Structure formats: structure tokens, C-alpha cells
Amino acid sequence: MVRLTLAQMRRSIGRLSAAGIAILIGTAFLTATLLAGTVINRITTDSIAAQFADSDLVVANGAGIDEAGLEEIRGTEGVEAADPQVMRAFELVSGSKRTYQVVVPTASDPRFEAQEVVEGAMPARSGEIALPSDVAERFGLALGDTVTVVRSVWTPSAEGAAPEAGAPTEEGAPSEDATAPADTATTPDEAAASAGEGGDAAPADEPAPDEEAPAGTFVDTNEKLTLVGTLDDPMGAYAQVGGAGVLSNEDLTVWEAESFVPGDSATSYNAVLVALAPGTDLEAVRSTVTGSLGGDTKVWTSAEYAKDQAAQMTGGEDVFTYVILTFAAIALLVAALVIANTFQVLVAQRTRTLALLRCVGADRKQLARSVLLEAVILGLVASVAGILFGIGLVQLALTVAGSMDLGIPLPSVVQVTAVAVLVPLLVGTVVTLVASFSPARAATRVAPLAALRPSDAPTLSSGAGRVRLAISSILVVGGAGLLVLGVLLGQQGSAEAGLLAATAGGAASFVGVLVGAIFWLPKVVSLVGKVLTGSGSTAKLAAANTLRNPRRTAATSTALLIGVTLVAMMSTGAVSARMSMNNELDGRYPVDVSLATDGYDEYGGNQPVELPQSTIATAEKVDGVESVVPLTATSVTVPLDGNDITFLARGVDPGAATALSRDKKAVEGLAPGTVVVPAGVAESWDISTGDQLVLTAAPLPEDANPEGTPATLEALVTPMGGRALLVTPQTLEGVATGAPVTTAWVGLADVNDAASVVPALQDALADSDLPIDVTGAAVERAMYQKVVDTILGVIVGLLAVAVVIALIGVANTLSLSVIERRRESATLRAIGLSRSQLRWMLAIEGMLIAGVGAVLGILLGILYGWAGASAALAVMGDVTLAVPWRDVALVLVVALVAGLLASVIPGRSAARTSPVEALAVD
Template sequence: MIRLTLSQMRRSVGRLAAAGVAILIGTAFVAVTLVAGNVVTRTTYDSIAAQYTGADLVVRGVPMADAELDAVRGTAGVASADEQLLSFQQLEHGGRTIYQGVLAEPTDPAVLPLEVVAGALPEASGEIALPADVAERLDAAAGDTITLVRNVVDDPDEGTYREVRERLAVTGTLDDPYGAYSMMGGAAVAPAADVTAWEADLSAPGDVPSEPSTVLVTLDDPADLEDARTAIAAAVTNSAASTGADAAGLDVVTPTEHAETVANEMTGGDNVIFTTFVLVFAAVALLVAALVIANTFQVLVAQRTRTLALLRCVGADKAQLRRSVLVEAAILGFVSSVAGLVVGAGLAQVALAVGRGMDLGVPLPASISVTPAVVLVPIAVGTLVTLVAAFAPARAATRVAPLAALRPSDAPTAARGAGRVRLVLSLLVAVAGFGLLGAGVVLSTAGGEPSLGLMVGVAGGVLSFVGVLVSTVFWLPGVVALAGRLVGASGPTARLAAANTLRNPRRTAATSTALLIGVTLVGMMSTGAASARVTMDAELDGRYPVDVMVSTDLAGSPEDAQPVPAGLTGTVEDVAGVATVTEIASTTAQVAPEGAGAGEATDLPVRGLDPATAGEVMRSTEMVAPLAAGTVVVPEELSEDYGIGDGQTVTLTGPDGALEATAAVTDLADDGLLVVPDDLAAIDAAAATTRLWVGLDDPRDAASVVPDIQDVVADTEAPADVTGAAVERAGFQQVIDTVLAIVVGLLGVAVVIALIGVANTLSLSVIERRRESATLRAIGLSKGQLRGMLAIEGVLIALVGAVLGVLLGLVYGWSGAAAALGWAGEPVIAVPWRDVLLMLAVAAVAGLVASVVPARTAARTSPVEALATE
């Protein structure tokens, strides 16, 4: 039987190719999905840990004096250990001034997250490498000399500083490929000794570091990471103990562990939803492929009816015939799955190379990770799905009567009606699923637990979709019949095509269902993406309420800052892409909270903001909504650091008086407190404008507008820092749009597989109606009309599946967006009309194209030959 099976496969290679393509696409989809999951994880971790690039271990959590740093360097197995030190300095050249972060150059360049564009890194004191855009803004290149303007403690007792000007030689320009320092416009690099000295000059003699340090450690090749981790922790703890320092917060982690911690904080410590989300795509592709494979084997069994019957006549039993079909399926599944794995891995590598070339702003790896799961899962699943899909046709092969080989093969009758039990169960599952879907939306949007609402919503979506799919055999043929009656008015050919779709309701339902699955998922993601994009825009507005900030209080001390130069506000307003600019006056006040649990009095920046004009420059005013006379808005971070509780009475004492106000704690991202302008004037009547809040016309243009703002600011005499939160926001939007585009593209693969099923169904229809088609030809139906009949049939099956898929996709997309993003506020419902119309158009055209080959086969058959009795 094996030889016979192989012989039959050689004779049916054309028909098997269709099923093989479906399996290949499905398993390639699985491989791409698994690879994509690995890439997404690696990319996410690499983005979070971009500042730790190249380090084997990161030592953090405690201040690191020279003794502790030497202890790390002296640990066995440590190749290098460098403190990640960033110093903000004023740079001047050609009449322009820029305030720039300067990173201490590490001993090992591998831990530097910046790349040299031109020139080289500094090698000696008095040298500096600049970000490429900063060098361009200063009109400086490698070999030029720029001026560093910095402050040095003059009188520690009086707290006064003197200005020092130094000349630095530019050695090269740098790029920040992964956005490690994007919020500050990149980072310059100078020798570690210089940066350390600059920072030391800002402190009084004898001062010890109080802020936690970050030390990047690289290990020797033979060194064991865990042994080195333990030894470093012990060395730092012992060194701190010998000097009386506190090492309780010491943490020694790998960059990946750091990224995992941050990612868990972002996802609530649960990555199950993400994993499930990724694997759903593979399951969808394989489910659609299974339906196509089942239809393909039905075609094969129908073609071999006489052959199978003759085999029964010569002694083959049912088990042998069943094994023959299953062996054929196993061989086809294995070969196609291997091919799918190769194609999928190749496509993933090509996509990775293209993505790296497009400079998406995320640290994409150079090559895919081929893990055992990536190799074994697609092959095993592809082969298993093929066997399962072929099981029903294999059973059909065993029911072929031996006498069938001796009589003409009439067209089969319509399939038996489905059972009432199946109808009732499928309806119950669908109703229960839609109920859970609604409950998930309510749980997520009603202020409950978002993760619980999402899980309930996902469970409801899966259940309802299963119920809909199982019940399609009962109602889908009726929908096709209704659509057929609508097109039947165009002539007898259309009426025949509509009638043909009902000849085998089960197969028509299965084929249309395959397309329905793909279109539903594409529609769901398109609708969810449109709704999520609008909803996430609102969330990003809250996270980044001010697009760009120009600041002259560079160290966060308004009393030491120069006022914003006269005319700068108007100059920034004139920059193309800038919508509005608001001036923020600042002072320094002693803040003394009152009541139980209050922190000690401390000096903090206090800024004035008019609530009436906040909405003109802020994208979300929610964080400053409590701002009013007698109220001080306290950023949550300052509230925790200085013991200022929400609703607590706070006394602000400035140069001109004291103000008693009520604290309102919000998640505003700022290093100072906010009051209304009149309250600011009560404590400091001469408070100067030290910040400009800048709103852009479109935050997506931040990457081009922010450099223009930096250019005009660099032309002023006063040093000013330009930070563009909108740049990071635009990066988030780009990543979201890119991921959604990839997801929709992957789901489009399921539609392609489903369209192969449409072609297979029409092919089987041609085989079953061979004598009928011959009769129609004999009584006057032309070849063109016969082809037209099959074309209408293909378009009907494709369009019905597509329309129903679009409707279901809208429901699931809206519900999914509401359940997933309910935590971000009121979800916005959006309809992606362009995508909807495109899906319907593609389905109609594809249904027409799928009918071409079967129609040619039907038209080539001679009426006399088809009617002849063999």
C-alpha cells in the first residue's frame, strides 16, 4: 500500500500542491510567529536596557565611592567596571550655546550605547565627542575646538559658584541608535577623569555621594556569571561596612534581568496575555489551513472513487484504505511543514534585515534566534493538523462500495443535515461567549481590575467565536442562498451558481468559514487598532502633556538660573510646527508640610501656571486640574521623597512672604511644585520666567520640529536646555503603528490560505457536477456561461465569508479595544472604513481569481465524454 500511496501522490501532485501550499503557509506563519515572539521579547528588553548595552552585570542601588568601585574592579573575573556618570554642561561654538549631557567614557567601549558616526572617541583629557545633530547645530566637526562653560564651588559656606571656561577638542560625532538618551537629545562623551572632575567641582570638599550609582561590569571570558555576581555583592557590602556606609539597597543584575523587572512593572508582572496573544495568530492560520486541507482531501477522495472501489474489489480492506489516505497526509504534512519552516525563518530574517535598514528606532537584533521550539513546533503541529484534517476524508474513503467501480458515478447528494444537539450546544456556547465578552468590557471600564476584565473578555471572545464557527453549518448556507437570490435576478447563469452553492452545504459552509476566520481576525485587528490608536493617543497625552520644554534653570534651582532671554518666546513660536508657547515663572521656596507623617522642611522649585491657559499648551490638563488659588500641585515623586501627602497643609516660604496651601498630589512629571501665578507672586514678586512650555501642531512631527527649536535656542546667550518628550511619544506611536501593521499583515496570510480553500471547493464542485455540466453544455450553455457560473459561485462564497467576517471583526475589535484599554479611560470606538472596503474588494477579486482554474477544467471537458458511461 505504501508503493500505491506514493504512486497516487505522484499522479495527484497538482491537487496536492494546493494543500501543500496551505500547510506551508500555515507552518511558515507558526515559525514567523514564534520567531517574532523571540524578536519582540529581545527588542523590548534591549530597548529598556539600552543604557546598559554590552555590560555583563549592572551594580546599582547604593552610592559608590572610590573604595566600593575599587572593590568591584578587584573582584576575581571582572574585566572592567565603570560608573555610568552623566554630567550636564554648557557648550559654546560659533555664537551658539547648547546645554548637553556628557557621558563619562567607559574603560570598555562595548558598554557604550552610542555609535561613532565620524572621527573617534576621546583618548585624552580635554577632548569630547558630540552627538551628530549637536555638532551640526554648533557647526563643529572633528578637529574643531569648542568651549565648555561650567560652574565650580567658590565658597562652600556661602554656597557661591564661579564660572570656568575651558577649551575642548572635538574628536568625533556620535549616534544614539536605540534611543538610550533620546529624552535629552543624545549624549556627548568625554574622558571619565574629566567628567568626574567636573562633577566633583560642584560639591564641597569632603562631600560623599548620596545618590545611588550605576556601575557597568564586564567579565573575563572564563568567568562564571553567578560566581562573579556573588563575589561582587560581597565585595561591595564588605567595603561599605568598613566605611560605615549602607549597602542595604545593593542589587547586582544582568541587563536582561533589569529589563525583565521593568517589563513586569509595565505589564503588572504577567506576560501570559502577551504570549497567548502571539500564539493565537499561529492557531488561526493552522485552523484555516486545516479546513483547506480537509477540502483538498475531499477532492482527492472524490477523484479516486473508482480507484478506491477497484482496490476494494481486489481485496484491500477498509483499514488499508484509511491508512493509505493518512500516510499520504502524513508525508504531505511533514514535507510541507519543513518547507514552511524554512520559508518562515527566511522571511523572518529578511524582515529583520529590512527593519534594521529602516531605522525604526528600536534595537532589532541582527539575526533570528533559532531555538528548538522554533524548529520542532511548526513541523510537529503542521504534520498533526494535516493528519487531523485528513481523518474525515480517510473515513469517507473506507465507505466507498466495491460496486461503485462498476457503475457510473452520479453527483453526490447534499450532505445530511446537522444534528439538533450540535445546534443547541453551539448556540449556548455563542450566547455565553458574547455574555462573557460584554462582562469583560464592563469589568475593564468600570474601574475594576483591568487584567481580569481582559482575561474574561478574551475567554468570551474565544467561546463566542467557537460557537459561531460550529453553528455556521446551520445558518451560513441560508445566508449564501439569500445572497444567491439577490444576484439571481441577473440571469439564469447566476441562479445556477446560487443553486450550486447549496449542493453541499457542509462544504460551502466550511470554505466560507475558512475565509470568515481570516477576515474576522483581520477586521478585529484593524478595528481594534483604529480604536486603540485613538484611545492610546489620549493616554499618551496624559503621559506627555507638554510636547517640548525649554529651560534655563538647568540644575533645577530657579534662583541660580538666568531668565529666559527677551524675545525667545516669540522666536520659538515662529518655528514651523509650533502651535503655542507658555511662559513659566519659577522661584525656590522652603516647603514645610504639616500634620502627622509630614516630612522635614526643604527647599524646592515652585512654578506658576495659569489654569486658564494650561489647556492651550498641555495635551492633557488632568494632572493640573486641582490647580487653584490656595492649592499647590505636588508631583507624586516629590510627594514620596519629601513626605507631602494629598490634602495636607503645606507652607511655602519665599523671598517676599509665606503662603499656606493645600497639597494636591498628581502624577505630573516635573521636578517642582505648581501654584497659580498670584500665589507665586505672594512668595516671590520678582519670580523670573525660567521655562517655556511648547505645544506642537502634531506631536508626530517632533523629530523634525525639536531640532529647529534647539537651533533657535542655541543662538541665545543664556544657556538653555531643550527636552522633547514628544520625541519619545512619537517613538511610541511609531512602534505601535509598526506592530499593528505587522499583525494585520500576518493575519492577511490566513485570508490567502482561505482563498486556496475557495479554489479547492470549486474544483471539487466541478468533479461532482461533471455530468451535470456536460448536460448544460449539451442543451446550449456556452463555455463562457459555464465559466461565468463558476465565477459567480466563487465570488458568492468569498463575499459572504468576507461580509460576515467584517461584521464579526467590528464587534470583536470594539470589544477587545474596550476590554484591553479600559484602564486608560473611556475607550473610543472607531471604524476603519478603508480597511473594511479593501477587505471586501480583495475577497471579491480573489473569489473571482480562484474560479479561473476550475472553470477552465470544466470548460475543457467534452459534453459527449462526460455523458458517456464508462
């Protein structure tokens, strides 16, 4: 039987090619996923280990290592040097450019230095800084230039003075509005944590509850530093935080001490790098340090610590690999449908051969083993080819990425693991074997007498059992119920429970649709064919052919249905999320973009800096900008809860503000005698619409006695974002005479162009003498659009693999149909059907199968996308459901064109066959 099986495979090599290609793509995808996961894990581990440079040991303690512990380590016999691992983040300013820059102290030993000097040198004294080369280039800095570092210094309140907005109250708790800005009220520890570092210094202890915290606030202080060196990070030690600058130990130590609230404990460190003297026994030092520090102290080599930190970052799980494996599983599922379809037809094609084998003594088990052996051989060969192809793809990706200088340590050669080879080989073979079970059973049911019957066109049973129908109905109905429940839970604020229920319901209902496809999908294809193809004989034959073998039609169209449904679902969910996000941003911000010189001082308290008219004129000339409206501003005090609270008040023309605002409610009612209060401020200070607020010009550092008259205004609470109060320019001029223009609101001609207009606006203002804060809905919209589009592009690209495999199945189905219907095609040719009509009949058949599968997939995808968006996004507010018409149209066109192209080779094969030759076939 083995020789017979191999002989049959050689005769059917053309028919097996499509199934082999399907499994090849699936296993290549799986192999590439596993190898990519290995590469990413290695990059992550190497990047973390790079922070430790050439240190011999890393001492870590969850409770932190204090100064005494650090000295204990340094005093251990054999330890030549020990540095705490410290990482901080400060605002870096040069002209109009600013960024948050992570910095580390100079190393006491060259073995602790992870970066290399490109130009200049490392800081050797106070007042010096070294920066990554790309940061220096972006800021236009050369060696010897001055750069400003903004740091937070704890400043006690004057005795008896009322606390400023956001400053701690007499009881030591922050005031209700929490009005210290996020950038000025953030300690260095918190800033470093926000920059992505989780292992530098442990947070300082908070005062005990019964202790009275000192009154005061964090105040920004500018430090002028000289650039003495530019740096390169060859191993990507700080790639996760965008690169690190280097400060002198002296500066960083002083700055850190001044950033603590009096009474806080001294800084402790989570990790200390250790360099050993030559010839020192590493294990002996490890044992000594562990014993002397005690507690939860662990002493690792740098490689061991890097692996531990990488595991903590991912929760001990390779999340990336698991996510991509999901898409690989989808591709293999679609491949299994194509393979099962192929083997079903192969068995049907060999009906007379199998019957003859039964006549000469072959039993049922031998026939079944023959089909299964054929599947195993096909699975092994295609899987091996897929593994080689997948390895080649990853190697090509590494080669291309390595030439792009991405700033991360990329391996030059792909590291092939046993798992990356054995798992795809096993999965590919098993999937092919499982897909052949049903055809193998069909082979055992061939009667010996079938060999004596005329050779009609093979057909397969089109019936489907009641059990399948019952299972399908239960899954569809139950899944739909869970889907509705998930949407309702999401709308009630239970986002996680809603998403879980919607996901389970969507999966169950989709499986039900697939299981029951045999009952309805072929009839839909035939009905659509009859409706769209008219009365032409060729079109009628094509529509009728789709019902000739319902199982094959259902399997082929279902394979495409899976891929298209998932693509449409992700696209619909993404566009709905984007629309909902845009609506939310429109509610939070009154305008698209805000240009301000006081963007970091919305709490008031600092001298307003006037926005130059030249800056406004420059903004007006940027392509995509429709209008620019200037706003005056000054700091005012408002008596609330017994204290004078300082706010920033802005003056804007009501008509211009209304015309520019995306959300008219944000500035609704602004008029002389009123003050618009943002909803967040109103909630913090218990302000309601109709309340009377008294605005008084606040004393500023450079203007102790401001001119103006206090004004009593009626409060209007609106959904406007931010913390600044809004009044008319005339009202503000009365409160504070000569209030300067510090802000300009910018309206875009098309808000959907935010991703291109905002960067152009930022570039146009880059040469301004003053730092201009560019904020607003369009800025966030541009950022989120880029993130959403990138994620969507990756996901759709992965799912496209399943669609490609499904389209291979369409071509396979048509090819097998041509072989099956050789005599029928010859008869049609004999009675007058031309070659072009025969080719057109197959083209219509292919487009019907692909088109119906695509349309149904699009409809299901939109439904599931809407349900998922409603369940997941309802917690953020009203969800806007949208349809990605462009993506939908593209998928449909691709499916129809692919169906047409899939018919080309089968059509040519059918047209080339002579009618006499075809009729001569047994």
C-alpha cells in the same frame, strides 16, 4: 496500497497543490519565527557581552561590590586590571538641542573598551568627553567644540530657611507636591536605570528611619566639556541605551560623590570587569575571587554573564518567539481547514474508485491507511518546502538588514538549528494528518455497491450532530458572559482581571462561533446571494451552489472568518486606544504644543528667560500650525501649610486660551481676579475651587527685590496638566511688573497630523540661540501614534498570512467545484449558458464565500475589539470606542477582489471544457 496511493496522488496533483501551498506558507511562517527568535536571542546576548569587550571575567554580586571588594579583586594574583562597570546618564545641551546621554568612564585597560575611536582620542583628563559619532553629528559638534553637561548636585539648605517646593522638610521627607522636577531630582543611578541599564551601580543606601536626613535639594549644575573624540560601537554594546559617551574617571568620580545626600553609603557596583595576566589559570582566579568576596558573589566569563543577563531581561522566557508563534498557530489552523476541505472533496471524488477497491477485496482499514498515507506524504513534502522557504526568507532579511548598518551585531548567515527544522516538519505533517482524519473515516464508509451506481456529482453529508450544536451554544453563551464580565471589571478599575476575563470570553465565544458555523454560515451565504444577486439565472445558480455542499462552504468561509476577525479586532482595538489616548491627552494638556524657555523650571526658582519674538514668528510659519499665543511668566510664592511655596505663574489671554484649548474645561473660568490651579497641584496642596490664594512675586537670583503688588485671587481647579498656575496677563503684570514672555501655546490645524507637524516644528526651531522646550499633547500624541501604528502594522502583517492562506482555500474550493460539476456545467452549456456566464457564475460564488466571511469577520472583530478596549483601557478614564472604517473597507475590498481572482483559473478551466467531452465522463 502504497503504489495505488502514489498513483492517485499523481492523478490529483492539481487538486493537492492548494492544500500543499497552504501548509507550505504555514510551516515557512513557523520556521522563520523560530529562526528569528534564535537570531534575536543571539543579538541580545552578543550586545550584552559586547559591553565586557575582551575582559576575561565578570565578577557580580547582587548585594553590590564596594571599594574594598574592588581592591580585593585587583589584588588577586593573576589579575592584571579590574574596572567596575559604571553607566550614568546626564542631560547633554548644545545650543537649542538637548538629549539625555548615557556615559561610561574611560577604561583602565584597552581590553575593557567596547567602543572604537573614529576621530580624535578617548578623554585623558578632566573636562574632556568623547561622544558617539551620530550624537556629535546631530548636535553639529566638531573636535574641540564645547558641549554642556547638566548634572545634579546636592545642595544643603541655608540654616533656618524655609524649604523650597519639593525640598526635604525638617523631618527629612519630601513636601507633598514633590515639586523637584523629575530631571533635576533624579540621582545619577536612577537616571542610568531609566536609560535602560540595570547592572552598573547599586543604589546608595537610604538613611535609617530614625536618622534625621539633612535639609537640602538637588540643584542643576552646568559643566562645560571639550569634545576630544567621536566613537563607533561596532558590536552594539550600548545599542539598548542609544549609544554611550565616555568621560574621564576623574570627572565621573567627583560628580558621583557630589550627587549623594550626606550620610548615604559609598557607591557599590553590581559588576566588575577583570583582565588576567598572560598564562594565568582562569579557574584558579575564579575560585580565589569567589572565596575572598564570599556571599552571593559569582564569577563568570563574559559569555556566561551575558546569557544570565539576557535570561533575566526576558524572565527566562523567549517572549518574542512565543508571541509570534501564536500567529504561526493561527496560520496553521487556517491551513488545517483548507487541507481538511481538500481531502473531504478528494474522498468524495473517488467514491467509485474506493467502492471498486472494496469490491476487489480491500478492507476499510486499507482505505483509511491510503488516505492517511496520502496526507503524510503531502505534509512531509509541503513542510520541507516550507522550511526551505522560511530559511530563505530569514537569510534574505539578514542580508538586507546587514547592508543597512543598524548598529547592532547581526549574524551574516542564518544559524539553522535542529529545533527550527524538526518542529515545523513535525507540526506541518501532524496538522495535515489530523486534517485528514475525518475524510479517512468517510472513505471507510463507502459501500461496495457505490461502484455500480451512476456517477453523479459527489456530495458530502451536510448534517451536523446535536452534540456539536450543544457545544457551540455553551461556548457562545458562556464566552459572551465572560466577555461582558471582563468589560464590567475593567470599568471598575480591575484592568488585569477584566482583560483576562475578556480574553477568555472572547476566545471561548469565537471557538463556539467556529464550531457552530456549519449550522448557519452556508445559509447566510445563500441568503445574501439571493438578496444581492437579483433574479438573473447565473446569479441564482451561484447562490444555490453555495448550499450544494454546506460543509465545504462553511469550512472555506470559516478559514477566512478567522483571519479577518483577528485583523479587524486588532485594528478596532488600536483605533479605540488611540482615540481614548487622545482624549486623555487633551484633558492633561490645555493645548497641542507648548514652546517654552522655562519648561524645565515649572516649579519656579530660576530667572525666567524671555522667548524671542522671532521664535514665535518662526513657529507661525510652520505648515500645519494654525495659531500661536504668547504667555508671560514669573515665579510667585503662595502661603500654604504655613510655608511660602514657590510656583511658576503664567499669564494668558482668556479668549485666546479658550479658542486654542482642546479641552475647554482646562481654562474655563479664567478671568481677572481668578487663578487656574492644575488638578495635580490642587490635590497635592489640598486646594479647592473658591479658595483664596495670595500670589506674591518670588525673589529670584538676579532680582532680589521684584516690583509688584501681592494679589489675592479666587482658585479655580481644572483638569489642566502641568504644575504652573494660570492667570490673566494683567493680573500677572500687577503681581510682577515686566514679567517676560517665556512660553507660546501652539494650536495645530489638524491634531491628527501631529506626527508630521511636531517634527517640522522642532526642526524649524533647531537653530534658535536659546534651548526651546517643545512639549504638549501633540508631542506625546505623535510618539504614541507612531508606536501604536508600528505595532498594529506588524500584527496585521502577521495575521495577513492567515488571510492569504484562507483565500487560497477559496480558490481551492472553486477549483474542486469545477471538477465536481463538469457534467452539470456541460449540461448548462448545452441548454444555452455561455462561457462568460459560466465564468461569471463562479466569480459570484467566490465573491459570496469570501465577502460573507469577510463581513462576518469584520463584525466579530469590531465587537471583540471594543470589548478588549473597554476592559483594558477603562482604568485610564473614559474609553472612546471607534471603528477603523478605512481598514474595514480595505479588508472587505481585498476579500471581494481575491474571491473574484480566485475564480479566474477555475472559470477558464470550466469554460474550456467541451460540453460533449464533459457529458462523456462516467
